[in-house]
Amino acid sequence: MRSINGYGGYSFFFFIFDIHMTIHFSLMHVAIDQVRFYYVRLEWFLSQTIPLSLWLQVQTLYPKISWIDRDSNWHMAACHQIWLCHHLPTSIQVTPIRQTTRQTPNGLRSRFRLFGIASTPTSFFLPQYEIHHLTNQYMFALNCIFPTCFPLEGIKQLIKNMSRSCIPNCIPKAHAQVNLLWNIQYSPTLSGWNQCLHQLITQMHGRQIDKLVIARKKILHFQHIVDVFDWLTYKPNCFHFVLIFKPNLALICLSPERLYLRNHSMLMTEAMAATRPRHALQDARWAVHLHSHKKDMMEQNWVKLDLKTKLMCLGKMLSCRQDAIFQTSYLQHLYMPFQVELDGHHLMDHHLIHVIHPTAAICGSPMPQAYLMLQKYERVARGAYACPMGWIGSHDAHLCVSIRCAVIDSNKVMIYAGCGVIAASLPQSEWNETENKFVY
Numbered sequence: 001m002r003s004i005n006g007y008g009g010y011s012f013f014f015f016i017f018d019i020h021m022t023i024h025f026s027l028m029h030v031a032i033d034q035v036r037f038y039y040v041r042l043e044w045f046l047s048q049t050i051p052l053s054l055w056l057q058v059q060t061l062y063p064k065i066s067w068i069d070r071d072s073n074w075h076m077a078a079c080h081q082i083w084l085c086h087h088l089p090t091s092i093q094v095t096p097i098r099q100t101t102r103q104t105p106n107g108l109r110s111r112f113r114l115f116g117i118a119s120t121p122t123s124f125f126l127p128q129y130e131i132h133h134l135t136n137q138y139m140f141a142l143n144c145i146f147p148t149c150f151p152l153e154g155i156k157q158l159i160k161n162m163s164r165s166c167i168p169n170c171i172p173k174a175h176a177q178v179n180l181l182w183n184i185q186y187s188p189t190l191s192g193w194n195q196c197l198h199q200l201i202t203q204m205h206g207r208q209i210d211k212l213v214i215a216r217k218k219i220l221h222f223q224h225i226v227d228v229f230d231w232l233t234y235k236p237n238c239f240h241f242v243l244i245f246k247p248n249l250a251l252i253c254l255s256p257e258r259l260y261l262r263n264h265s266m267l268m269t270e271a272m273a274a275t276r277p278r279h280a281l282q283d284a285r286w287a288v289h290l291h292s293h294k295k296d297m298m299e300q301n302w303v304k305l306d307l308k309t310k311l312m313c314l315g316k317m318l319s320c321r322q323d324a325i326f327q328t329s330y331l332q333h334l335y336m337p338f339q340v341e342l343d344g345h346h347l348m349d350h351h352l353i354h355v356i357h358p359t360a361a362i363c364g365s366p367m368p369q370a371y372l373m374l375q376k377y378e379r380v381a382r383g384a385y386a387c388p389m390g391w392i393g394s395h396d397a398h399l400c401v402s403i404r405c406a407v408i409d410s411n412k413v414m415i416y417a418g419c420g421v422i423a424a425s426l427p428q429s430e431w432n433e434t435e436n437k438f439v440y
């Protein structure tokens with residue numbers, strides 16, 4: 001939770017008119033499936049520190065999005081969509097036409113990226129205004145698209161109008177109001193969960209299925225409308241993804257799990273499973289448990305097996321190391337990274353997502369049976385939980401899996417988490433494990 005009271009917003013106004021700025025310009029031709037357009041991107045580095053969440057908070061154009069990369073901590077906040085796709089694009093081609101040369105300090109690179117979530121419904125969009133932060137660099141970017149030609153006058157006008165359209169009101173709303181938590185509901189309830197898991201575990205002893213990842217939901221009812229920005233916290237070693245669809249409706253996610261990172265034909269992904277808490281004095285002991293307990297190793301083995309089988313069909317496995325321990329600030333898991341060189345005909349992200357997702361880490365094993373069992377045993381509609389989310393470009397993409405997510409809808413917050421169940425599982429321990437995963 002952060003306090004923004006007393007923050008003056010005028011600095012935002014001035015940074016836009018920074019007279020020392022050099023604007024980097026690129027013009028590209030873009031073809032997404034059958035749709036073609038010209039794409040102009042203007043970028044400039046900012047000479048002062050910009051709190052990105054605060055910038056996002058004061059914007060009035062929707063949707064708003066924020067993404068913090070788990071490994072590099074690159075942070076991008078953006079608002080307003082100028083192009084929207086309700087399916088995963090089957091082809092994205094970007095051809096540069098003209099661009100000014102520039103140095104790119106600290107890897108803040110100019111790229112065409114669609115941000116979004118592959119859920120029901122899928123939505124990937126091109127934002128109009130973006131702010132990027134990496135180490136000590138801040139960059140602002142303006143995206144524009146034109147259907148047929150490149151109107152120079154139109155671009156000039158856009159730059160002129162930018163302060164008005166992008167920074168309409170920079171003073172964040174003060175909200176001193178206390179928001180009382182009225183009620184907490186669980187879906188399913190503890191007794192419903194125990195009953196369901198007992199039945200499932202009995203089936204597992206009959207060897208109908210090896211592992212099933214079951215989710216549950218906690219619903220918090222507040223007295224007043226919940227402010228999304230009060231719920232944004234930073235946790236190391238997590239992907240932070242926020243998608244604000246409209247005022248009072250948002251999806252927030254703090255996920256440790258990468259679906260994949262692709263750069264041309266190089267793909268990196270990972271198997272993650274089994275969970276132990278973090279504890280100042282017992283961290284090492286819990287980590288040893290993860291490596292030595294049969295139940296944990298089995299949970300992770302099903303995930304590795306599923307992933308390896310899928311990856312072998314996509315290309316050549318370059319590396320897969322030993323299981324390591326992956327730690328967030330509150331939990332630790334078994335983790336194994338994989339690197340694959342994709343065959344030339346497997347380079348499209350819609351295809352890769354369909355092959356890799358859902359993994360056994362969020363569904364179960366073997367896959368078709370697990371998928372069917374979920375319909376029978378899972379008592380909660382997953383919605384946007386456990387979906388691929390992140391960004392897709394023309395030759396690169398980075399997607400995480402939206403576990404540990406929450407949907408904020410007016411005065412309700414619905415938090416989702418799941419756990420892998422195998423024949424040796426105990427319903428109460430699985431309940432406790434998911435309780436620890438409700439990180440908000």
Ligand SMILES: C=C(O[C@@H]1C=C(C(=O)O)C=C[C@H]1O)C(=O)O
Pocket residue numbers: 213257272273274275299333361362403404416417418419420421437
């Ligand atoms: C499904 C979730 O997490 C996954 C399941 C885990 C488990 O079964 O222990 C651990 C990490 C994730 O791969 C979740 O957090 O909702």
